[in-house]
Amino acid sequence: MKVAGTSAPPETALAASRPGLRELKKQRTRDLLLRSALELFTEHGYEETTVDDIAEAADVSQRTFFRYFASKEDAAxxxxxxxxxxxxxxxxxxxxxxxxxxxxxxxxxxxxxxxxxxxxxxxxxxxxxxxxxxxxxxxxxxxxxxxxxxxxxxxxxxxxxxxxxxxxxxxxxxxxxxxxxxxxxxxxxxxxxxxxxxxxxxxxxxxxxxxxxxxxxxxxxxxxxxx
Amino acid sequence: MKVAGTSAPPETALAASRPGLRELKKQRTRDLLLRSALELFTEHGYEETTVDDIAEAADVSQRTFFRYFASKEDAAxxxxxxxxxxxxxxxxxxxxxxxxxxxxxxxxxxxxxxxxxxxxxxxxxxxxxxxxxxxxxxxxxxxxxxxxxxxxxxxxxxxxxxxxxxxxxxxxxxxxxxxxxxxxxxxxxxxxxxxxxxxxxxxxxxxxxxxxxxxxxxxxxxxxxxx
DNA sequence: TGTCAACTGTCAGCGGCTGTCATTAGCCTC
DNA sequence: GAGGCTAATGACAGCCGCTGACAGTTGACA
CATH class of the missing domain: 1.10.357.10 (Tetracycline Repressor, domain 2)
Structure with a gap:
């Protein structure tokens, strides 16, 4: 990030300007984690839902969950x-x-x-x-x-x-x-x-x-x- | 306190009436745990203090700490x-x-x-x-x-x-x-x-x-x- | 296409917390 | 004062939240 510009990609200081496959996937994973978390929380309760449950529901590893959210609470x-x-x-x-x-x-x-x-x-x-x-x-x-x-x-x-x-x-x-x-x-x-x-x-x-x-x-x- | 009665121990529904060696020891342990906890917290910080640290300072096992306090927070x-x-x-x-x-x-x-x-x-x-x-x-x-x-x-x-x-x-x-x-x-x-x-x-x-x-x-x- | 960087999974480990079980030690009775 | 009863404890194993380290994979870009 912060690649200032001469020719090719603009990529200004703006966030999420041109998606790019990578950004897109990231955003999708985060949204999926978020929604999975909230759904599990409301359905089974917060304490009863483990981070592993959330990660599994979003088809990622537990470690990945923590790369998107600092904590379970953070996601909440x-x-x-x-x-x-x-x-x-x-x-x-x-x-x-x-x-x-x-x-x-x-x-x-x-x-x-x-x-x-x-x-x-x-x-x-x-x-x-x-x-x-x-x-x-x-x-x-x-x-x-x-x-x-x-x-x-x-x-x-x-x-x-x-x-x-x-x-x-x-x-x-x-x-x-x-x-x-x-x-x-x-x-x-x-x-x-x-x-x-x-x-x-x-x-x-x-x-x-x-x-x-x-x-x-x-x-x-x-x-x-x-x- | 409140030792009334006839001869032996009354032990009515009252709480903590006649100490007894057992109650006494318990209270002493709890006070010691409490004080150790607060001292460690104020000296090294809350997060930095392990329950093991507290237990050790009070010369009991970690398990015993949790029998006196529901959680680290509870003690705090x-x-x-x-x-x-x-x-x-x-x-x-x-x-x-x-x-x-x-x-x-x-x-x-x-x-x-x-x-x-x-x-x-x-x-x-x-x-x-x-x-x-x-x-x-x-x-x-x-x-x-x-x-x-x-x-x-x-x-x-x-x-x-x-x-x-x-x-x-x-x-x-x-x-x-x-x-x-x-x-x-x-x-x-x-x-x-x-x-x-x-x-x-x-x-x-x-x-x-x-x-x-x-x-x-x-x-x-x-x-x-x-x- | 090959290099680089980002993203990810796996593994190991710490700290809070709990259940279990055997051991210890105060209490109470005979 | 010896025995049995029970509360208090310690030791151990295990779950869950969370983190660091390392290696593998996959987009990005020349």
Whole structure:
């Protein structure tokens, strides 16, 4: 890679520009591994599925699996990574006049479709949604998910701090809002995944509803002003 | 402790009533394993410390380690578990008139000392504090820590829901406040652990300061009303 | 077509963790 | 205080996630 150019193949800094048989095969193997993994996970459970199972389902050796994915967990979150990056893009694109919490909420509302499309490129959206329930019910995966979520929060907190012209290490507010936002998201995921209707639309609606409740839920006595 | 009764050993349904040489040895082994583990973790790092290392430091077989702790991780969080239960107790003890967020904040403020004492029973408080930095800088431990934190949040959310007479599955507010509270705690831990002064007092002060910023940080535009 | 590099499989090995079984050692009774 | 009972332990074997090393295969490109 990085063969700069005089004559023949362009091969600029662009990734995956001209496929080439090799790249194509690679991508196909990776996709197959990914899909096999998610299918086995959702069908038999994460812990119950060995890396050997996945490799066998994709007709490669176990060693090859680890050349495509750093770990079993890495494969499990491959799709999520894609979805998250879309959300980050959406936050970046928000007009800077918006208050932080509004920017986050609107960025999310806006990115649902983009995310859906991006996921569908890799694996059936339905499969990815079902896998969320596996995450939620598998301690090891849930732990990894939460850690990844806080990393994402840190990234977004920096974006927010940038928008507001604040030093993230001197003013805790960017991290706090983002953490609060993330906390609500997590609660939503949790409740959503326990439901029967685990579709994307349901998640979207739940999220919107809960985000509206943040401020009222924090303020004072609930027994006085109901609703 | 609690040796009452007539003549020989009562041995009622009470746990750990009369030590007995056996129980005593067991407890000593467990404490030794625990302390060895934490010392090795803080000195050489979590991943770098083998269970064999820990077992050897405590002069038992590796198999015995796993009879005391379900996993390496389990040993790592043994002390934290104790501290958390103190906090839960404190929340339970709060007068029911207090608004939820106030109850949480005051329960925390109140339990610092209790926690410190309880920890000291098991291992040097200093060691436990230093270990928090290991958690924060070890991906696997951080992940586990976050998962455990959300489990704790669920427990506390139920307590809050109880206080307010709400059905936790119909009203999201208990989970939301607790999640927000927990989110602020996490941000605090993170910032605290990155500091030089990683003492208990510093953590306590930071937490208090940040909790006061929750509501203002959520409300509207930061650029207008500064501090 | 032949050379080079990328991709892959095989093998060996480590660390976390578990089941099994024989041995040890506290406990309890007679 | 000698015996039997049972909990606690150690030793061993084995599974699974994961990694390094080496050799074989297969696209890429002159």
């Amino acid at each position: 979150f491959f799709v999520s990574r894609l979805a998250e990056s879309r959300f980050v893009d959406a936050v970046h694109a928000r007009p800077p006049e918006e208050a932080p919490l509004d920017a986050l909420r609107l960025a999310l509302a806006e990115s649902w479709n983009t995310i859906g499309e991006a996921v569908e490129q890799l694996v059936p959206l339905d499969l990815h949604m079902r896998f969320y329930r596996v995450i939620e019910s598998t301690p090891a995966l849930l732990a990894a998910h939460l850690r990844r979520a806080t990393e994402l929060e840190e990234e977004i907190a920096r974006v927010i701090a940038g928008r507001e012209g604040l030093d993230i290490d001197r003013d805790p507010r960017p991290r706090v809002v983002v953490a609060v936002f993330g906390a609500v998201m997590r609660v939503t995921e949790r409740i959503w995944s326990a439901r029967d209707d685990a579709g994307l639309a349901a998640l979207r609606d739940l999220t919107a509803a809960y985000l509206d409740q943040v401020t009222p839920a924090l303020a004072g006595n609930w027994r006085r002003a109901e609703t | 969080f043994f002390v934290s578990r104790l501290a958390e239960s103190r906090f839960v107790d404190a929340v339970h003890a709060r007068p029911p008139e207090e608004a939820p967020l106030d109850a949480l904040r005051l329960a925390l403020a109140e339990s610092w000392n209790t926690i410190g004492e309880a920890v000291e029973q098991l291992v040097p408080l200093d060691l436990h504090m230093r270990f928090y930095r290991v958690i924060e800088s070890t991906p696997a431990l951080l992940a586990a820590h976050l998962r455990r934190a959300t489990e704790l949040e669920e427990e506390i959310a139920r307590v809050i829901a109880g206080r307010e007479g709400l059905d936790i599955d119909r009203d999201p507010r208990p989970r939301v406040v607790v999640a927000v509270f927990g989110a602020v705690m996490r941000v605090t831990e993170r910032i605290w652990s990155a500091r030089d002064d990683a003492g208990l007092a510093a953590l306590r002060d930071l937490t208090a300061a940040y909790l006061d910023q929750v509501t203002p940080a959520l409300a509207g535009n930061w650029r207008r009303a500064e501090t």
